[in-house]
Amino acid sequence: MRKIEENIFKVLMIMSTVLISSTLFWIIYTIFSKGLGSLNWDMVSKIPEGGFYIGKGGGxxxxxxxxxxxxxxxxxxxLLVSIPIVIYINIYAKNNxxxxxxxxxSYDILFGIPSIVYGAFGFAIMVYMGLKTSLLAGIITVTLMIIPILVRAMDEAIRVVPEDxxxxxxxxxxxxxxxxxxxxxxxxxxxxxxxxxxxxxxxGDAACVLFTAGFTDSIPTSLDQPAATLPLSIFFQLSSPIQEVQNRAYAAAVVLTIIVLIISITAKIISKNLSKNKI
Structure with missing residues (x-):
C-alpha cells in the first residue's frame, strides 16, 4: 500500500514538474518567436519616433x-528601510x-496585496499632494511594493543563522x-x-507604475518628469493597430524576459558561491 501511494505521488510530482516547465518554455518560445525578429540595435538604442502609440520608427x-x-x-x-527593520526584529527585539x-x-499581509493596490495608493497620495506622474512617484510606489519582499526574504535568511x-x-x-x-x-x-x-x-511590474510613473517618448532627466517602463511599453504598444508599433512591444517583451532570466540565474549562481565562501 505504501509503495502504491509513493508511486502515485511520484507520478503527480513528475507531472507537475513537466507542466510547469512546459508552460515556462512555451511562454519563452512565444515571446522570442514574435520578438527576436524585431530586436536589433536601433530598437535598443533609439527612442520612439512620432509617438509610442502611432510612430512607426525608433525603439x-x-x-x-x-x-x-x-x-x-x-x-x-x-534597502534603506528594510535592513533596519530586519535587524531590529532579529537582534534588538526579544525572540517571539x-x-x-x-x-x-504585517509584512506577510503587505506581501500578498496586489501591485495594482499599491499603484492606486500611490496615485491617491499624488492627488492629495498635488503631484503629477513622474519618475519620483514611480520610485516611491515601487519601493512600497518591494519593501515587504525584502523584509520577509531577508528575515528568513537571518533566522537561518544558528542561535548558538x-x-x-x-x-x-x-x-x-x-x-x-x-x-x-x-x-x-x-x-x-x-x-x-x-x-x-x-x-517586471506594470500595475504599480501605471498611475504613478506615466509614459513618455523621452528619457527622463529629472525626478519630476514622467518615465516609460518596459511593462507599460508592452501594454500600450501592443494595443496599437500599427504593426511597427506592435513589433516594438514584442521587442520590449524579449528584453524584459532576458533581464528577468539573467537576474534569476545570477541570483542562483551568486547565492551558491557565497554560501560556499561565507565566513
Missing part, C-alpha cells in the same frame, strides 16, 4: 532606461516578542550592533538573493 531605449531608473532607485530606497511577530504578520552563534558572539562581549554586523555577514547569500528577487519583481 524602446526610453523604456529600458526608465525601467532601470525606477528599479535601481526603488531597490536602494527599499509581540512586536516582532506583529511586524512579520549569536549567543557565542554575545558571550565574547560583543554589543548588539557588532552582533548584527556578524549576522548580516553570515546572511549575505540570502540577502543578495532577496535583493535580486525584488529587483526582478520591480522591473
Amino acid at each position: 524602446i531605449l526610453n523604456a529600458i532606461i526608465g525601467s532601470l531608473y525606477i528599479t535601481v532607485g526603488s531597490t536602494l530606497l527599499g 516578542s509581540f512586536l516582532a511577530n506583529i511586524t512579520r504578520l 552563534m549569536k549567543n557565542s558572539v554575545y558571550a565574547l562581549g560583543a554589543t548588539r550592533y557588532e552582533t548584527a554586523k556578524i549576522v548580516l555577514r553570515q546572511s549575505i547569500p540570502g540577502i543578495f538573493t532577496a535583493i535580486l528577487l525584488s529587483f526582478g519583481r520591480a522591473i
